[in-house]
Amino acid sequence: MTNIHFYKYQGTGNDFVIMDNRNGRYNELTDAQVKQLCDRRFGIGADGLMLLNQREGYDFEMKYYNADGRESSMCGNGGRCLVAFARKMGLEQEHLSFIAVDGPHEATLKGADWVNLKMQDVNWVENGPLHFYLNTGSPHFVKYVNDVQAIDVYTEGKEIRYNERFAAEGTNVNFVQEMDKGIFVRTYERGVEDETYSCGTGVTAAALTFANGENKEYVIPVQTLGGQLEVRFTKTGERSYSDIWLCGPATLVFEGDINI
Numbered sequence: 001m002t003n004i005h006f007y008k009y010q011g012t013g014n015d016f017v018i019m020d021n022r023n024g025r026y027n028e029l030t031d032a033q034v035k036q037l038c039d040r041r042f043g044i045g046a047d048g049l050m051l052l053n054q055r056e057g058y059d060f061e062m063k064y065y066n067a068d069g070r071e072s073s074m075c076g077n078g079g080r081c082l083v084a085f086a087r088k089m090g091l092e093q094e095h096l097s098f099i100a101v102d103g104p105h106e107a108t109l110k111g112a113d114w115v116n117l118k119m120q121d122v123n124w125v126e127n128g129p130l131h132f133y134l135n136t137g138s139p140h141f142v143k144y145v146n147d148v149q150a151i152d153v154y155t156e157g158k159e160i161r162y163n164e165r166f167a168a169e170g171t172n173v174n175f176v177q178e179m180d181k182g183i184f185v186r187t188y189e190r191g192v193e194d195e196t197y198s199c200g201t202g203v204t205a206a207a208l209t210f211a212n213g214e215n216k217e218y219v220i221p222v223q224t225l226g227g228q229l230e231v232r233f234t235k236t237g238e239r240s241y242s243d244i245w246l247c248g249p250a251t252l253v254f255e256g257d258i259n260i
């Protein structure tokens with residue numbers, strides 16, 4: 001039996017269990033334990049779990065697991081929550097750098113719970129007749145629809161996620177509606193295998209595909225079920241984007257102890 005001191009954070013309703021693992025205490029955590037901690041009935045409940053690890057040359061390392069217990073690709077809202085958590089753990093500077101599975105990131109903190117997270121540049125977008133497909137740290141299928149509220153995100157998202165073209169890896173699936181100002185995005189998340197209230201890498205993917213005009217700086221407001229985000233970036237070519245920032249709130253919900 002292991003005693004775990006955990007923190008629960010949420011970023012626009014995308015929620016995470018977080019542990020301070022800078023001393024390596026949780027290195028032996030198994031996939032089954034991660035799954036149990038994320039379980040909404042038998043555990044704490046979350047879309048994913050993150051460890052704050054020590055890493056030379058950076059303020060910290062981000063290790064991310066989906067709710068299914070498997071270590072996965074980059075999580076944008078998770079990254080923002082982990083930055084807010086790092087500050088709670090004593091990394092008080094306004095500007096932080098960390099390394100994640102997709103490479104180095106930087107972040108800035110504003111006020112009590114606002115985190116701007118720099119994402120990797122994107123240099124490839126598949127542009128189909130009715131969809132886009134790109135990788136913003138995690139793979140994302142983006143489909144534009146007329147009424148996003150009317151979409152059965154679970155059923156339609158699951159069908160695309162398990163389409164054979166995405167093979168064993170699968171994809172996250174985003175449904176996007178253009179609004180008066182910006183876009184509304186709903187996401188079926190791989191590894192949660194359900195719709196989540198918000199997905200940071202998905203919101204980023206949707207915002208990039210929305211900027212289909214000239215090469216210039218863009219600021220795209222994005223509505224999700226769990227709240228408002230903003231994506232800032234520079235479009236540098238027909239399918240290339242740099243200086244991409246995912247901006248929004250990241251909030252501590254509660255902390256506690258659990259034995260597993």
Ligand SMILES: N[C@@H](CCC[C@H](N)C(=O)O)C(=O)O
Pocket residue numbers: 014047066072073074075076077078138139172189190191192198199200201202
């Ligand atoms: N919630 C995330 C995405 C997490 C990773 C995703 N479930 C995957 O496996 O690709 C986000 O905020 O980006």
